[in-house]
Amino acid sequence: MQDLSLSCFKAYDLRGKVPKELNPDLAFKIGLAYATVFNPRTVAVGYDVRLSSPSLRSALIEGLNRGGADVKDIGLCGTEEIYHAVFNLGLDGGIMITASHNPKGYNGMKFVRQKAIPVSGDSGLNKIKELILKDSFHPASSSGLVEHIDNTSQYIAHLLSYVSLENLHPLKIVVDPGNGGAGKIVDFLEEHLPFNFVKINYEPDGDFPNGVPNPLLFENRAKTSQAVVRHKADMGIAWDGDFDRCFFFDENGEYIEGYYLVGLLAKMLLEKYPGEKILHDPRLTWNTREIVLQHGGVPLETKTGHAFIKERMRAENAVYGGEMSSHHYFRGFSYCDSGMIPWLLVAELLSVSGKKISEFIADAKESYPSSGEINRRVEDSEKCFKQVREEFQSKALAVTEIDGMSFEFADWRFNLRTSNTEPVIRLNVESRGNTMLMERMTEKILNLIDS
Template structure:
């Protein structure tokens, strides 16, 4: 049986169940992943210890069963930790001192999708340039020895240990009594959030808290403003102090102020940077500079921190964080990674730290965010182009008088009163343009100019 190579992405393995992600693919992924860990992590010295978790999609049980079959045929010792958020999975890998882990999930994608997030020891992600190509090639070849013996499976549940660990990182006694609205989006955070709230003194409203990964109310993707309407309305109706929206597998979060203003991910990165650098000046902050506001760089530097720019993608953020021993890293999409959480993201840990920030300030959330809204932004604009490389070359030539040109992710062009990034999509014939300026009129003119440039090739 042929496996669709398109399921192997830069950060994970993902596709439409049965059309692209098949039980046979799951079995091969289990075997290929185990071989990769056996060779690269263990130097063939012993059988791997692997943690497996899954989300609650209808297709997850079958995919998990076939994944387990593949791992067992490679003599792995598997600890099946059951239903989980992705951050709980990362915690489980570390808590159990496993050699690697597999999370069966398609994150925020619609119900017809499923996939796998792969990690090495320490919950270090496997993605483009860090093992994904080797695993893909092994899966596509599909040649495996007939197993002469099987591995073992045991079960564990680490939900309470995970919550204990989160609460050891944050002094929850300092969180003031606030009105808070949570939009779980019928995702996996609903498994753990109620148990965490039992430890906090908050007046809470939970929206769409039942786990139903057909996502009957809205897509569990808080980066999309259109998914936040009910949260916004409820915050205003309840006179809440703050709101939080989570994605499907619980590794991303977006927060909303008492006025119903949905705070962009890059502004949240700046807020977190200020928080960490107050007590840890000189530390490094990693972020995806291609999509982020200039205010992130400015606030990091103003607070005495060191800027580390990264490509878009949480695997790249984490790679830089580990290399630089950065205290915090963030992505516009809402991935916020913490050094004391294995250089990984936890939406619940980010939520707790945002509640601490609000509790330690006299200002309401809107007032805290306002100083960071210095510039006007286009957001990410997607443009269809037939020849992405040629279009990028034309951009560089056209803006040859720029003050600065950077090639960290696509190309970034900097002028005094505006700046922008153009980067190609990994999977589609698109260019993604993000522009920011000091004034709205400048933004509108310059955005029109570059759109005309790339469209008229």
């Protein structure tokens, strides 16, 4: 193992370059350490389409077995299939081998305990890292067993429970897994749905011939957008590699910022569950808060990141939580995020209403224009944050530090934070109905950062 600092350990998962930062030797130790820290009886293990995933999976399972844990191996899957297997089958934990949307040479892992409760730095990940650094393990007197299982039918049934099949009408939908793993699940769902799917970048391929599956990157959106226009589809859906996030395109092929989907889904959930609590992250907030309050819900702001949001959702028993980065969390899914449930809910909305998806987000886009998330690599993030604070703090009506720094003014606001998964800082800006103001202030902040 070349990286003795274990730099692949992040705030709430593992991400690193293969093989320098993450390799089978380390994967074995991670499995053994996980078994040592949590003493699970049975753990679900799955992996994404990356070329390095099968070897990491074999080593991880060997480590878990050596620690005395039995393994339910569900094979090639999405992260949410691990979540579902753990809470549906009553397992003691789960580990998904994935680097989601990271570049091709990366891989990683996501960890959960019983009921798919996430493992973050504070809840066990740091202990796993410490055991590996100290080389302090406790192999079991007898090794655990491995069972290959197929949980797909129960997972599909759970997804379909979020919609009324009799409400669904024929829709044409472009689906773009980006050569990740989502296509397999769409195929299973297709058997039960009246939709016509136009499938692009569909075959799972860890070489990612059409680019890394990350629709947040502007250059990755063109094929989905063009396919929607060419086929006159009702909407387009794209996913990241492990499909725990889905990204929407309207009937004109225009990309819809995840921020506006949070408000739309919040409204839909509050219509079904009046008066419930809705969680949102601090990056872009005004539209979500307005919609939640208008529909009788309780908006709650929480720190960005799946581990933090799931913990708060459980504590508050919130029915839904949404991040503008297109993570959507549902109480019925054991407070976990899903890249399949959101588009099924939106498809039902389009079917029942007879409206276009653009009609449902037009007011939000006009009322609260936003920059979308802009990333910058900087040599000294602390110095950058200090400069931004010095420029804006005295002028702001409110400053909060729930996650990074959020500055609020009468007609615009922004959030600046460091990434938990990548060496970048992230900027989001929004305004009250003034696109020019939003664009001008975005440029001003970026110039300050770049300087």
